[in-house]
Structure formats: C-alpha cells, structure tokens
Amino acid sequence: MSRASAWLQAARPKTLSAAAAPVFVGAGLAEAHGAFALLPVLAALTGAILIQIGTNLANDYYDFVRGADTSARVGPVRVTQAGLIPAEHVWRGMVAVLAAAAAVGVYLVFVGGWPIVWIGLASLLCAVAYTGGPYPLAYHGLGDPFVFVFFGLIAVGGTYWVQALALPGEVLLAGAGMGALSTAILVANNLRDLDTDTSVGKRTLAVRLGRNGSRVEYAILMAVGFGVPVLGVGVYQWPAAALVALVAGAASVSPLTLIMTKDDPRELSPALAGTARVVGLYGVLLAAGLAFG
Numbered sequence: 122m123s124r125a126s127a128w129l130q131a132a133r134p135k136t137l138s139a140a141a142a143p144v145f146v147g148a149g150l151a152e153a154h155g156a157f158a159l160l161p162v163l164a165a166l167t168g169a170i171l172i173q174i175g176t177n178l179a180n181d182y183y184d185f186v187r188g189a190d191t192s193a194r195v196g197p198v199r200v201t202q203a204g205l206i207p208a209e210h211v212w213r214g215m216v217a218v219l220a221a222a223a224a225v226g227v228y229l230v231f232v233g234g235w236p237i238v239w240i241g242l243a244s245l246l247c248a249v250a251y252t253g254g255p256y257p258l259a260y261h262g263l264g265d266p267f268v269f270v271f272f273g274l275i276a277v278g279g280t281y282w283v284q285a286l287a288l289p290g291e292v293l294l295a296g297a298g299m300g301a302l303s304t305a306i307l308v309a310n311n312l313r314d315l316d317t318d319t320s321v322g323k324r325t326l327a328v329r330l331g332r333n334g335s336r337v338e339y340a341i342l343m344a345v346g347f348g349v350p351v352l353g354v355g356v357y358q359w360p361a362a363a364l365v366a367l368v369a370g371a372a373s374v375s376p377l378t379l380i381m382t383k384d385d386p387r388e389l390s391p392a393l394a395g396t397a398r399v400v401g402l403y404g405v406l407l408a409a410g411l412a413f414g
Contacts, residue, residue, distance in 0.1 A: 127205040128214070130198055133177045138397050139272050139306055140173035141166060142404025143299040147280025149408030150295055153360070156285035157412075161232050164225050165280045168241075171222035176248040178215035180259075182208055183252040187260075189323045219245055233283040240279050244271060262326040265338075268307050273300015291357040295407070298349030302400045305342040308335055309380060309396045313389040332384065339380050343373055350407060360414025366407035373399045 148162045185201040185208060200206045206214075226241040247267060251258050258267050277296035278288055311318065311327035312335045319328050327335040350366045353359035376395030383389050 124206070127200050131178055131181050131200045131206060131211060131214070132174045133197065135197075135394055135397050136177060136306070137170055137173055138401030138404070139268075139303040140169040140276070142400050143272060143276035143296065143303070144169050144280045145404045145408035146295050146299055146411070147277045147292070148284070149411035150277075150292055151281055151284040152412035153414070154285060156281075156287075158232075158284040161229065161283040162280065164228050164232075165283060168222050168225040168229065169276060171218050171225065172244050172248050175215050175219040175222060175245075176251055178211055178218060179249050180252045182211045182215060183257065187252070187257075187321075187323075189252075189260075189318065189321045215249075219248060229283050233279075233286065236282060237279065240275055244275070247271060259325060260323050262324055262329050264307055264311070265304050265326045268304045269297075269300035272303035273297055291353060291359070294349055294353055294357065295411075298346045298407070299400075299404060301342040301349075302346035302396075302403055305339055305346070306393065306396045306400060308339045308342065309376065309389070309393040311335070312339070312380065313386045313393060316386070336381055340377070343377060346403065347373075350410070359411060362414025363407060363410035365410040366403050369399050369403035369406055372402055 144162065144166045147165070148157060151157045151162075181199050181201050185199065198205070201208050201211050223241065223245060226237065230237045230241065247258065250256070251264065251267060252260070258264055274293055274296040277299055278292050281292045282288055308327065311325040312332065314325075315327050315332060315335070318325050326338070330338060347367055347370050350359070350363045353363055354361055372395070376392040376399065379389055379392040379395070383392075
C-alpha cells in the first residue's frame with residue numbers, strides 16, 4: 122500500500138457520511154424556513170468532515186497504543202496497528218486535521234457567536250477523548266450517547282444555527298433522527314468487534330449489553346430514525362416530500378438482516394458499510410424533501 126493510500130485508509134472515507142448527512146439535513150431545514158446560507162453550510166460541512174477524520178486518526182492511534190487493536194481484529198485495516206504509518210505520524214496527522222477544523226471554526230464563530238465556541242471546543246475535545254485521555258468514552262460504554270449527541274443533535278442544530286441563529290424544536294427532532302442512525306453505525310462496528318473488545322477490556326456498550334441487547338439497540342435506533350420524518354410531517358407540518366427519506370429503509374434491510382442473524386465478525390463486516398450507506402442516503406433524501414418539498 123502506498124503512503125497516500127495508507128493515509129486515505131486512516132481517514133476511513135466510508136464513515137464520512139455520518140459527518141456530512143446531518144449538515145445536509147440542517148441545510149435542508151434552513152432552506153424550508155427561508156434561512157439557507159451557502160457559506161456557513163460549506164464551512165459547517167468542511168469542519169464536520171475534518172473533525173470526523175481527526176476522530177478516526179485519534180481512534181487509529183489510541184486504540185493501538187492502548188492495545189485494543191491487535192492482529193486478531195476483523196475489519197478495515199488500522200494503519201497504526203498494521204505498521205503502514207508510524208504511530209507518531211498518525212498522532213501528528215490528528216493534530217493537523219483538528220487544527221484545520223479549528224481554523225474553519227473561527228469563521229463559524231464569527232457567524233454564529235458564542236454557542237459555536239462551546240460546540241467547537243466540545244467537538245475537538247471529544248474527538249480525542251473518544252478513545253484518548255484518562256477516561257476514554259468508547260472504553261466506558263459512552264460512545265453511543267456521544268455519537269447520538271454530536272452526530273445528531275449538535276451537528277444538525279449547529280448547522281441550522283449558523284444560518285438562522287435560532288433553534289426550534291423541529292431541528293432537534295431532525296437531529297434525533299440523524300443521531301439515531303449514526304449511532305447505528307457504531308453499534309454495527311462494536312457488534313462486529315465484540316469478542317476482541319471484550320478480550321482487551323474495551324467496555325463498549327455492545328460489550329455491556331451483549332450480542333442480543335446490541336441487536337435490540339440497533340433495531341430501536343433504526344425505528345427512531347425512520348420515525349422522525351413521519352413525526353415531522355405530522356407534528357411540525359414538514360412538507361410531505363420529507364417522507365422520501367423512508368426510501369432509505371429499503372437499503373437498511375440488508376444490514377439489519379446481517380445484524381440480527383450473523384455472529385461471525387467477517388459476516389458482520391458488510392453491515393457496517395451498509396449502515397453508513399443508509400445514513401448517507403437518508404440524510405440526502407430528508408434534506409432534499411425538506412428543501413424542495
């Protein structure tokens with residue numbers, strides 16, 4: 122693998138839908154309310170993707186130094202564990218990417234004021250604290266609520282805020298839908314890694330709930346995600362076109378079937394990519410339905 126390919130692998134491009142989709146939804150809601158602003162949306166999208174990449178690099182580095190990534194792990198190659206990129210280079214890459222995200226955040230603070238300062242600082246801190254620091258969130262079963270909040274409520278709400286300087290309840294509803302589906306990506310990942318995480322003492326929520334409990338969690342998260350457009354149309358008078366997001370439900374059948382029926386990590390691996398595709402498709406369709414309905 123070339124050095125460029127290794128860095129691309131470390132960025133984990135298949136996970137970036139979880140960063141981009143909530144920004145699309147926040148932009149779609151703003152357009153529906155006549156508040157769409159292109160430059161803040163582009164900045165929010167750039168910042169979200171950079172923070173996601175920085176988090177991925179942090180995970181690659183800290184999971185290796187903590188001993189959680191071993192040769193027994195199934196799934197996409199982790200570049201630090203595989204020796205493709207030296208650990209110190211991955212750490213420096215993480216710092217550089219998060220610094221770039223902070224630079225983008227300066228513009229968003231200018232647009233959105235103090236709320237964006239706190240959102241930005243919390244996002245940068247948690248990007249590292251997810252697997253690093255004295256109390257790594259992922260190692261104590263807190264990864265799931267972290268994803269729900271940051272990739273749902275905060276990502277959608279923050280995107281809407283930098284355009285409209287307001288936060289109506291329906292924005293949080295949309296954020297809950299995105300947060301639920303993004304958390305389902307993590308559940309698919311942690312269910313695949315359940316045995317290896319258990320063996321190294323990584324106490325993810327999947328380890329705590331067990332295989333069947335994680336399957337129930339995944340199903341609930343999917344139900345919440347696809348229930349949100351229905352609630353939005355019924356409670357907040359979203360345009361009926363927002364229901365087009367339910368089309369993404371067809372793409373969820375395959376990963377849901379794998380989650381519910383397979384135990385082997387190798388057979389569960391496609392469920393992770395499949396769930397990420399659901400998140401991306403759902404976000405694009407919901408955003409389009411809100412904006413153009």
